[in-house]
Amino acid sequence: MQFETIPHPSPTPDAAREEAIADPGFGKVFTDHMVTIEYDEDRHEDGQSGWHNARIGPRQPIALDPAASVLHYAQEIFEGMKAYAHEDGGLALFRPEQNARRFNASARRMAMPEIPEELFLEAVTLAVRTDADWMPPVEGGSLYIRPFMFASEAFLGVRPARRYTFVVILVSSGNYFKKGVNPVRIWVSQDYVRAAPGGTGAAKTGGNYAASLVPQAEAIRNNCDQVVFLDAIEKQWVEELGGMNLFFVRADGSVITPPLTGTILPGITRDSLIAMLREEGLEVREEPYSITQWREEAESGELLETLACGTAAVVTPIGSVASASGEFTIGTGGIGQMAQKMREKLIDIQHGRIADRHGWVTRV
CATH class of the missing domain: 3.20.10.10 (D-amino Acid Aminotransferase, subunit A, domain 2)
Incomplete structure (x- = not known):
């Protein structure tokens, strides 16, 4: 599937980004971009049954109809994974295929569509490469990756939704516990x-x-x-x-x-x-x-x-x-x-x- 790239109109200035990632804490400093892919069970595109409209662009609010199924019937799943800095300047993921498989196991339990593993991994990799400069230069620092999916179809009725949105966002993060590695x-x-x-x-x-x-x-x-x-x-x-x-x-x-x-x-x-x-x-x-x-x-x-x-x-x-x-x-x-x-x-x-x-x- 081809990802459309939407240019960011006002990316975070270098100085502001460096200040933000110098002491990011956990879960508060978000990067500039997000990946989104839509699902509609009635559509077929690029050989991906139902999946379409893959794009990466500025991180921004998501518009939802007030009757979106996720707001009423809680069809929502997510993953937590990280990108790590290597000493040669590159970045790496840790067992990302396991996150893809667990994501789909969650989808099955919540009556949601499975996303092809290769598409999940491509979306995660694209997000990390795009915002690699947000890797915090601190002990225990990482790019925390949050892929998630929610039911976006607007309807009131208890049944699995027919339309969903898959999103990947990144967070520049330090240690999870404020007091660091302590009991x-x-x-x-x-x-x-x-x-x-x-x-x-x-x-x-x-x-x-x-x-x-x-x-x-x-x-x-x-x-x-x-x-x-x-x-x-x-x-x-x-x-x-x-x-x-x-x-x-x-x-x-x-x-x-x-x-x-x-x-x-x-x-x-x-x-x-x-x-x-x-x-x-x-x-x-x-x-x-x-x-x-x-x-x-x-x-x-x-x-x-x-x-x-x-x-x-x-x-x-x-x-x-x-x-x-x-x-x-x-x-x-x-x-x-x-x-x-x-x-x-x-x-x-x-x-x-x-x-x-x-x-x-x-x-x-």
Whole structure:
């Protein structure tokens, strides 16, 4: 599919861009351009069934009819990925084909059209190449990439929409947590759940995150950084944080991570960590892990570390876990050896500083 290029009438001046990316924080400094592609199930163009009108142009507001389906029935999905700077001046993506596949898995669950993987990757690559100058020159800096799709058909009626818009925007970003790479304090949500069997927990859709905001606010009121969710039925099995997967590193050389049973988002960083931990000679098991086991193993010393991982936060150690019934500390409450090692190794692979033996890195 050919992408139309729409010239930007007033791109950000170099000096203003450099000032903005010198200390960008996370999720606030947007680049100049966006990619958009339309879908209409009744159209066929360039061999792409339904997909048409691919273009890159100035980042700008999106005009929506008040009856657009996404505003009423929440057909919306998204992805989170990054572009990384390499020492030779080039940029690279990390396992982007996995983001494309997960995006389409989310689309299937939300009754939305799948976008051809090659078209998804082409759109992401075009956006990154166009705004490469927005890469922040800071430790942990990246171009955070947000592909998303929403139902744009104007109608009132509960059925899958027939028209959609796919968009890619970029954010110049630093570290996800304001205090950098330090142990985080976690709040156990006992009154709210993130997902239930048969629901949308495995899809990356906005409604899952909206449902996490009240318990996340509860966590903040209790001086915690993030909230951890338990299963919806028994309220005892640890699932994931609001936006990160979990690993439990134990003294016997084993590592446990909750299994993907349909209520947990299948993280790409999670999948990468499983491979990396096994390379370290650890036995990684995908099996249920209860909140009681978490506390007991932390207090006995059997649990050495708990790692949280995701695209935005990479690998982050959990120092303590709090709830209405009390609090416990993991290890010394500091940054464990495995968290530090896995974080550094993953970042070094992403930035091309060590060999990529898995074929995970794609140069842009």
